[in-house]
Amino acid sequence: MTRRQRTETLVRGPSSLAAQLAAQVRSYHKVQIIQAPEEGMVMTTIRESARESLFHLGEVLVTEARVTVDGILGLGLVRQSDPELALDLACIDAAYNAHSPLVEAWEDPLQAGWQALQDHDLRTFAQVLATKVTFDSMDRMLP
Numbered sequence: 001m002t003r004r005q006r007t008e009t010l011v012r013g014p015s016s017l018a019a020q021l022a023a024q025v026r027s028y029h030k031v032q033i034i035q036a037p038e039e040g041m042v043m044t045t046i047r048e049s050a051r052e053s054l055f056h057l058g059e060v061l062v063t064e065a066r067v068t069v070d071g072i073l074g075l076g077l078v079r080q081s082d083p084e085l086a087l088d089l090a091c092i093d094a095a096y097n098a099h100s101p102l103v104e105a106w107e108d109p110l111q112a113g114w115q116a117l118q119d120h121d122l123r124t125f126a127q128v129l130a131t132k133v134t135f136d137s138m139d140r141m142l143p
Contacts, residue, residue, distance in 0.1 A: 001107065003096070005114050010089060011078060013113040022088035024102050025069060025095045034073070035066040037083030069094035 001009075010018040025031060041059040048055045065076040065086040074094025076086040096103055 001110055001114065003093075006092075006096075006110055007089065009110050009113040009117060010092065011085070012117055015085065017109065017113060018085055018088040018092065021095075021102075021106055022091040025091040025100070028102055029069045029095065029098070029100065031091055031094070032068045033065070033087070034068055035064065037063050037065040037076075037086045039063050039081055065090040067091055067094050069098045069100065072098035 010021075040062055042062050044057040044060050045054050046057050047053070061080055063076075063078050063080070063082050063086040065083070067074050067076075067087070067090040069091065072094050074090045074092070074097055076089030076091075076093060078086050078089065
């Protein structure tokens with residue numbers, strides 16, 4: 001599982017999962033808060049497909065936290081104001097960066113959470129596709 005998949009699972013999945021994993025880190029390792037959760041703004045930039053140029057869409061509110069686990073840095077960054085989740089993500093990230101023995105036991109619940117998200121996204125995509133209009137078929141009906 002990649003870091004991106006793990007983070008997406010923890011952010012989009014049940015909030016209890018991130019809280020449980022972070023609690024394990026706090027009970028097993030020495031966790032030191034380097035930067036308490038703090039809100040900030042991040043510029044969202046996208047690539048405009050027609051001209052292949054960058055476009056600044058706007059700013060997004062984020063919450064960021066930094067911790068160390070046994071001296072190894074971890075970062076938690078989430079959209080909106082969610083200081084608990086940002087701190088939990090920082091603890092989990094630091095545990096992975098520190099190669100904690102805890103992370104091996106996390107693979108199954110994280111993988112199950114990732115698969116549940118993928119299944120949910122496929123169902124949502126199928127619902128959206130069901131409402132799609134095909135204009136090609138309408139051309140065939142014209143005289």
